[in-house]
Amino acid sequence: MKKNLLLQLFCLSFIVFSCSSDDDNGGGIIEIPAVESAVLDIESGGSTEPNQVYIDLSTEETTVVRRDSWELGFISSENRVVLNSSILASAAKLEGIYDIDAVSEDTELTAPMTLKTLNQGFQPIEVTVSTLNELKEGIPVGYHMYGDLENNIRFTDDSTGDLDKTAIGDIPTTEAEAEVIIVSLGNEIPKDEAEAGSINTTGDHRGFYKIKVFMNNNDYVLQYAPLSSDTHEEVVITKDEAYDFTAFSLENGIEVDVEPAKENWDLNYTSVYSYYGSSRGLVAGVTYSDYVVHNTLNGVGVYMVLTEEPGEGEDAAPVATGEPLYDEFTLEDVNENEFEYNDRALIASGWRSSSEGALSDRYYIVRDTDGNFYKLQFTALLNEQGERGFPQIVYDLL
Incomplete structure (x- = not known):
């Protein structure tokens, strides 16, 4: 019995090593297919939003870093x-x-x-x-x-x-x-x-x-x-x-590990974002929460698709824009002229309302560092207890 088991293990190992030889897979490099669909809970860390979270859409990999670890x-x-x-x-x-x-x-x-x-x-x-x-x-x-x-x-x-x-x-x-x-x-x-x-x-x-x-x-x-x-x-x-x-x-x-390799992230849920500039008619130093930037230094492009816009009048119902809904959007609908490659703050905090949570009237088209096209929508800002700082996204490969 023992000899039979050893023989089986030997045969199995032979098959495994044979299948991974350079001759059989073109040099030993295995192509990992891009993630086709995912629901991702972003580890921002709660209402103090202590984390920056880097996201690689094609692998669903995330890198979480304390935002006070570097200047x-x-x-x-x-x-x-x-x-x-x-x-x-x-x-x-x-x-x-x-x-x-x-x-x-x-x-x-x-x-x-x-x-x-x-x-x-x-x-x-x-x-x-x-x-x-x-x-x-x-x-x-x-x-x-x-x-x-x-x-x-x-x-x-x-x-x-x-x-x-x-x-x-x-x-x-x-x-x-x-x-x-x-x-x-x-x-x-x-x-x-x-x-x-x-x-x-x-x-x-x-x-x-x-x-x-x-x-x-x-x-x-x-x-x-x-x-x-x-x-x-x-x-x-x-x-x-x-x-x-x-x-x-x-x-x-000390030096600190923060970003993943430049080709291994597409979006950064940076949690908090600040700059000196125009806001609501004022020029001042402003701070935002629930903030998202994209990897403009390495070819990531983003644009927003808005499916509804406010109707005329204070109590008017929203009006459809004619753009396809998230589930209806396909690769044929991608407009490459719309991608923003030079302003990392296109998504920003515009995906949510502090009173309404994640907004369902918009989603985003992302061209990632690998050239894949994704549609992406934010689906949560709060957790089940109503606490802020628990964002969620859903995304699909086009």
């Missing part, structure tokens, strides 16, 4: 540094100031800056600052933060993800050319959950750091220290072309 992202494809908008990080370059160890709250600016802000009545006013202590009052993201869009002054990255519009800007090629930059570390993730149906995403301010960044051949050199320190640390950050960026935590002084 800076060092781009691989260009010499650029981005900020972690999900914790409301922001930054201001100190023009003409180069000695990082000499910078403190009492540092005087090389020239006064005239900036715009909103007063307590949310009316636009101008403010002139002459010291770092005055400037840092308006660096943190909020309705009253400083900036001037007309003169291209903003202390956040652009909402679209355009690498030519980052707060930190051009990275010098020498240490001598690198000016000191003040970084607001954003806000803590609150520990206390909100009441059912509400959110609690923005806690206490995490403080300020000062940095200098410059290139050494193709590597970044980062000098950093708390604002009150008269010495600094220095690290070299090497680009990895397999990833969009290398993340760094100023608070912990």
Whole structure:
């Protein structure tokens, strides 16, 4: 009996190894078919929305990362540094100031800056600052933060993800050319959950750091220290072309694994998103929850299909737009001219209503990093207990 069992195992192993030989499968590479249909619960983490969740539609793989684990992202494809908008990080370059160890709250600016802000009545006013202590009052993201869009002054990255519009800007090629930059570390993730149906995403301010960044051949050199320190640390950050960026935590002084490989994610449920720009007729620092961006740096395109629009009159019933319903949409309905490849914030928070939850009058067409076309709809914002921060999507391969 034992001999028969061993013989069977030997034959089975022979078959398995024979079937996986290079001759039989064209070099040992097995093509994994794209996921055809899925229902995915996104692990945002509840009403404090502590997580960023990267989603690869074709594999149904997700990567979950604490959104307060990093502040800076060092781009691989260009010499650029981005900020972690999900914790409301922001930054201001100190023009003409180069000695990082000499910078403190009492540092005087090389020239006064005239900036715009909103007063307590949310009316636009101008403010002139002459010291770092005055400037840092308006660096943190909020309705009253400083900036001037007309003169291209903003202390956040652009909402679209355009690498030519980052707060930190051009990275010098020498240490001598690198000016000191003040970084607001954003806000803590609150520990206390909100009441059912509400959110609690923005806690206490995490403080300020000062940095200098410059290139050494193709590597970044980062000098950093708390604002009150008269010495600094220095690290070299090497680009990895397999990833969009290398993340760094100023608070912990380490590189952090955040994004999956750049070709292995399509959507990022970033939970919280912030930037300086126009919102509801105001120009201010704004923060959104339940926010989704797509991988514009690696060819992901998205557009929205709206199946209903408001009727005329306050109590009028919605009117059908003539677009196919989600279940009716097929590959033949895809309009490739509609895809947005340059603005990562197309989905944004427009998929939901804070009072109604996931909106059923819209869905999204996604062209993923592999060139597959998917239709995707958000089907939940709340869990069964009515708690916020439990989104769900359904998607199907076209």
